[in-house]
Amino acid sequence: MLMQGPIALHDGGNGLVMRMPIFLGSEIAGQQQKNFWGFAIVVMRLPDVFAHTVANLQQTPYHYRLEKNEFGNEAEENYRTLIQSEQSVESPEVYDFTYGGCQWRMSVSPKEGWQPSPLTKKFGLLGLVCVMLFTSVVYFVLYLRERQEGLRELAVTDNLTGLLNRHALEQAAKDLLTREDPHYVVFVQLDIDDFKYINDLFSHQIGDEALRHLSTIMRVFFLHTAILGRSGGDEFIIVLHGDELSRLERMVKDFSSLRKEFYYGQQVYHYTISMGYAAMMPGMPKASDGKDIPSILHAADVALYNVKLLGKNGCCRYEKGMAEMKKVQLGFSLCDVAIHLPAAILIYEAESEKILFANSELISMFGCEDLEDFLRYTNQNFRGVVHPDDYEKVEESIWRQIFMNRLKGCADDAVNYRIITKQGKIVWVIDRGRLVNSEYYGKIFYVVLITDDEMNEEK
Template sequence: MIKHKFFQNKKIWIVPVMELIIGCILIVLLLNYVSRNDMRNKKEKANANAMTYSERIAEDINSGITITNCMKQIIISEDGRCDKFSKIAQNLMDDSIQSIQLAPNGIVTEIYPERGNEAGKINLLSDRSRGAYVHYGKKHDVIVFQGPFGLKQGGKGIAVRNPVYIARNGKKEFWGFTIAIIRVPDIFSNSMKALENFGYQCRLLKTTAPWSRKYVDVYHSEENLTQPVSNQFTIAGNTWKLQVMPEKGWGNKRMLLFLLCGGSIVLLLLIGLTVAVMVLEERRKYLRVLTEMDSLTRIYNRNGFDRKIDQLIADRADMHFVIAELDIDNFKSINDMYGHAAGDQALKSLVADLQKHFPKNAVIARNGGDEFCLLLPNQTCESIHDKFKEFTRSEKKFYHKGEVHSFTISLGYAQYPQQAKNYDVLMHCADAALYEVKLRGKQGCAAYKDGFRQIRKQLGFGFMDVSKNLLGAFLIYKADPDDDELLFANHEMLHLCGCKDMDEFFAYTKQKFCNLINKQEQTEVEESIWKQINANGGQENDYVKFSLVRKDGTQVTVFDHGRIVENIYYGRVFYVLLLNEKQIHLHYDKKSECHI
């Protein structure tokens, strides 16, 4: 009987011991899994942040390159001269730029601001520390970075040197360099501070030269980084590397200790571990959603869009579809006039219109800023054209302080696989078509054609930039004697008519060119215009003088110089430049007096 009781007690101990052994094994396995899973999630998040902020840092640094490109375009357009260097450089300066320089034939002759930077006027080609870089840039016609190096004014800087070649007599001749000295880390300080505010230590490195594999520190957090994740990106031939790691390291000792203590009760341990695994799994999925969704509009971002297309092509390589790129015309003006909150409202409104107008199987994504991507399965450029045309012409609006404001969009699209069998090439085609719409006056759509040039980054300005800086009032209206609908007016035209914006201008003119002309003169002026135009088969310019009626009823005498142009959407239109007679006499009289 005693023996039996002992045996029974022995069985009782065996079960708890077995449970303890199994529990310990489960705890060890679980702790190892949780540790690895947590580290993997942290590294996925760190990788996503490294990729995101690498792009932002590249954009920050490219702002310095943009300055040299602006100066380069001016020098090329003026055949090697830059008569207003100081004024232009002053407009391009910001807090992260130490100086802007010109170096014709490799010799620095112009520096802005000159004060404190006089020592920079040197012959770069023969300089011991700079010669190798500038010779490389000259030989390969590429932008070269040099630095970081100490600045006499304090801090560190990186020199961005952009070689300039001018076409003369059918040959490219070396002119020299446009140079910007950017302050580091000032130029990308916002990106670095954002990473540190998110709890990361970071380090930014770059190759010492385009031909070198050796890296040099550009920025470094106070603490040393242990096993950081790294993302490489290239700017103008230099390889940059952004390394990040959590400030508190990859491990989470508190969580492991908590799980270890909870393991003393096997049942609660199993339940707790199950919940923990589920939470960690959901967290991993949530992090994946964050990397693929746009937080403002709640649609896919570019990463999510790319993944959907890759999946679509992998599942059905033989299918056809259309990809479109679109953006809001003059979106910067909306932000400047009404604030970024209004700009966000415009973006959300556009997304709602996209979701309402296109089928449910359409994939919509925000490419960044005010640019969006659209994928339409089982469509062709021909089948979707009318839908795109209807969408771009329909009214788009947002609300600001209780008032409704309208905006327009431009859209370009291309078809897979007819126009490109590679996804990246297809996106470039859609982007080229979008930019073609921009060049032709915005608010419209266009399918990609072989004749379109992909020059978005090289051009640097568009129709709106040119028109708003013309030396006079400029407008466009239909070249039809029976329908002289106004289509566009630049800022000078609005100012001349006493209007604050295009809506007000269209309202008071009823969007008719003839309503700008004094009623007593309308018939005579219009007959004169068409008589001149028709004098040589409709190819002549017109020159007329009339009294322009302003919004407040006052009148001003203007000279009208018009020309007929063919437009892809509106057919024949008039491009008209109006000059104020009073201003012409005022300025020419002054010049005549000075000459005498």
């Protein structure tokens, strides 16, 4: 441990700085080793840190002065005063001691002048210094130990959720697998579906609240039967263990089916999760989905993406062959498909008619360079898509069809109208739309525009 200062603090006054190195234990090749992690640093304001000492000294019949020099410099002119009595110390007795890699000097003199014998003075001074030193050292050590324990906890936990971080979880799982009694271990990978939309639509604050809520219900549901961790972003890991694999699988499925919602700012938000899991039986490779922690986590991750492919909001166990399917199918996201599909696709809000999405085919149909150019040309509104002379008629036709079709159990419409390209060309199109209720956007129209060749030929 090393003490530095006093130093000037940003908010005024002076302070002392204490540094202590922190070493975290780890096991490498069966050998316990200590690895340097960082420093615990405590800044203590002067004279507050000596408040107890000052209170004790003021009750004694002595004037006092405590001085300290910098580490590695014992020159007389380098001593600086940390605390002292209101009255100056005259003809003091001086006691030097070492603490925190620095030299300290305590000077005292009687308020009424020296009267006792030199021997008595020295014993009295020694006792006074011991009291002062003991009080300060105990305060320093206890405070530093508290901060050090806090830093140790910070090194292995996720700051937002309080769950274990990825490194600490894998270490805990490794310890679990070394147990001698036979048992199944299930590794679960999960994340929040469409988490980016939650952040984009409701704010990152709501997204953080969703992460905290998920971590809370994980603790409540699994109690002390699981190792819980957050591996990053909206991704979490659960490690379960027990004698019956079927019971562990049932726990995973039951947690997946829980309704997940939370209140924030007098508003209810709900979300869904996808879960993929893989099982491991230590010592029985044929009954395991992986041979070690990295491979079993990879298997669970493949199962998670299989759930995503099947529509999200569910769970499944890893099966052989999923890895190949993942490589082939996950290369095509829904966004890629929508952008490159050989059909003009338009998505807009039903009430405000604000355009939310337009794919490459639609942008090309209007003769625009890119999406930004298209949104600027149409003023990001469905009204800007339709020819001004046709807009009122189109609106009336769409809503009349939706009203009539709802009686049949659908909300589709079909209408013909003209569009004007950016180059001024008038083109007839067929609009096939459907009104849907989106969880995130409310009521929106999904529309496919097809060039009406017959009408364009007549023109």
